[in-house]
Amino acid sequence: MSKHPSMRARAPLAAALLLALAAPGSALAQSEREKALEARVADLERQVQMLLSAQQQQQTQIAATQEQVTQVQAAAAPAAPAGKQPIQATTITPGASAGTTFSYGGFIKMDAMATDTSDGRIADGSSGRLFYVPSTIPVAGDGGDPYADFHAQFSRFWLSADHVTDAGDTLKGYVEMDFFGGGSNTLAGNETATNTYAVTLRQAYVSWNNWLAGQTWSNFMDVAALPDAVDFVGPTDGTVFVRQAQLRYTRGPWSVSIENPQTTVTSYLGAARSNSGDNALPDVTARWQAKGGWGHFSVAGLLRQFKAGDRTDGGMAVSVSGKYNLGASDDIRYAANAGSGIGRYLGFGIGSDVVTDAGGDIQALDGYGGFVAWRHAFGPKLRGNLMYAASHFDNDASITGWGVTERTQSFHANLIYSPLPKLDVGAELIYGQRSLEDDREGDLKRLHTHIKYSF
Template sequence: MSRHPSRLLRRPLAAALLVAIVAPGAAFAQTAREKALEARVAELERQVQMLVSAQQQQQSQITTTQEQVAQVQTAQAAAPAVAAVPAGKQPIQSTTITPAGNPGSVFTYGGFIKLDAMVTDTSDGRIADGSSGRMFYVPSTIPVGGAGADGGDPYTDFHAQFSRFWLSADHVTEGGDKLKGYVEMDFFGGGSNALAGNEVATNTYAVTLRQAYVSWNNWLAGQTWSNFQDVAALPDAVDFVGVTDGTVFVRQAQVRYSNGPWSVALENPNTTVQAYAPNAATAGARTTTGDNNVPDLTGRYNMKGDWGHLSVAGMLRQFKAGDNTDSGGAVSVSGKFNVGASDDIRYMANYGSGIGRYMAFGLGSDVMQDASGDIEALDGWGGFVAWRHVFSPKLRTNLMYSMASFDNDVGLVGWGVTERSQSYHANLIYSPFPKLDIGAEIGWGQRSLEDDREGDLKRFHTSVKYSF
């Protein structure tokens, strides 16, 4: 079948027109799609960039946190260990305990609780109830009654007056200067109200100042142990001191300078005076005066080593009663010598003109008085030796001997003054737990007058002491 030529010619023309019409639309559609894709790609790139930036910021924060944690761990490792706070408990102190002190000061607190219980038997009368001699060994309180004197039955005393506490604030400045404030107290100070200070009801006793001083670098000012006393040489006694007779024992206000093994101090002066009582059978009155206008001058040199320590001290004093004056001086040698790992020997030897109030709790006077009121320094000497043996970390023992003697002029002060005293002590101290000491000590003491009358003391002393 044949077709018409004109119809054949219209088909290619229609196709060409169709292509001409559709092609621009297709090109336009392609361009719009590309733009949409480009927009989406740009958005994705922006989001990716934000994610990368956020990740970098998180990584920086993680690194900073890790550095801070490392710093805290380092500080904790260098700091002293402290007890962990129990679960559910919060610290009771959120600010410094010394708000009025220097920033960064270190505050410390300590002390001990001690019960003393003793049975005493004296040959020539009883020691007065409530006196210091009922609380610990004080040679001057031993009664000396002469012929026919009788101490009666033994007597018992319990007390906790030597319990003690102390407070300390230490500070180091940016320049390296060291400052320290220290206060120490016990309860051996009598009562503060009508029912206090006795054994009737409350047994209440007042707080007593023992030490109170400030130190900065090499200087010290305040009340503390005399520079003439070697506290490190004192034995391990159940009694308050034990070797009282021959011990230098004074706490008083002073200004002290220390440099290495050397120390020198100006200390509070005071004079004890034995009244004029020529050839009397009983001692005359003893008085104390604060008339001195020159402080006591003391100096000390210490040597230390694995073998122990040795200390040499000297003292110069002025004595004054009214317008009458005299002067004197004294020396003391003391220390501790280690004998192996379990034993040591402790000792002290003292001699001086006017050493009276510095030794044996003032057993002798500093000066004697004549008929005109003039004063003369009294010579005295004394010392102790003590052996300490450690059986085990929980058990130790101490054996002690102590003595003191004075060269009284009986033509001035009579026959009734103390010429000498001596004592022996032996103890066992058991520590079932750290810082807890349970001790038992037997002691014998004797005081002799210039006329050879004597009085004896026998005592069994026990104690329980917990240090904190």
């Protein structure tokens, strides 16, 4: 059965009314969910913002801490000097006063020589095989063939620490060593295998202002007058040559010192020679020196006490020395030394200080010696030297016997070539002679060469 037309018209209207009534509720429900979501999003944004702020604050603190650490490290480390940076990262003298400067130097030296002695060979291992030592020249022995020696024992190095206080006081510590005198007797340390030699003390002293204490050259010795030699010393016969412990005071041209005493003794009739450390008083020296563009001139005096057992004697000596410049290319160097009991100081102890007489007393021996040397520079790379030296001792043969040294002399001529700065290549011809009280003589002829690099 078909429906009434009015009913068919009211059906769409009812649906429309139902939809209109339901729509506000649906819209209201959708709005509440969006608000809830927006609230949650806002809360999450606040949490994220708080996390970002905390992270940024933490990074700022870390950066500040790193900067503080860097500042502390920079303050603890010494400031690097301008220009080329040093090799070491920190000071090389951490135990020294602030501002102390450290320096190092020395040289490497190789010596090679051929020797011919008229009356037998100089004993192997003797110092006379390494450089010219007049007292080692054989006398009244058998001749022989020439012999050669090579060594590097005179290579040297030194260390120095210098400081000037805020008040202007100067302090210096100095140590110098080489490899001569240490010696060795084992297979590993002799010429059979490795030629190993011990480090040997040359100088060790501290100086402050005008004072010096420690081991260095004797104040009686004029180091500045030594000639330019290929040999270790050169004109050894007439040279005062001593290093020893001392206390020295210098003021202007004057210097005075008290130094280690030691007495060398020749027994009655020359039966033996020995050293005595029985001295109760030090050796006393005084020196005056003048210098200028012309060179320098010096006079020194020496007072000594000699003692062996309970027997004593005294002596004194004087030394005049210097260097005179003849021009830009030439100079003369010289020394004249004489005195009673000068033996230990002259030419590596050519003669003794004292001799024991028949009654057991000791008597000082008189001696004298000197040298003169001419140096000429042929050019900036080549120079040469001529030298003469001599010594003489007034022995009483009735006490000393006839077998002691009366005199020595030597001639030296050398050429030294420097192909590069601080590098020397030299050759020296040496003729030396030693004579005994009975006029027996022995001579030495030597060609001495060296290569030396100083730094």
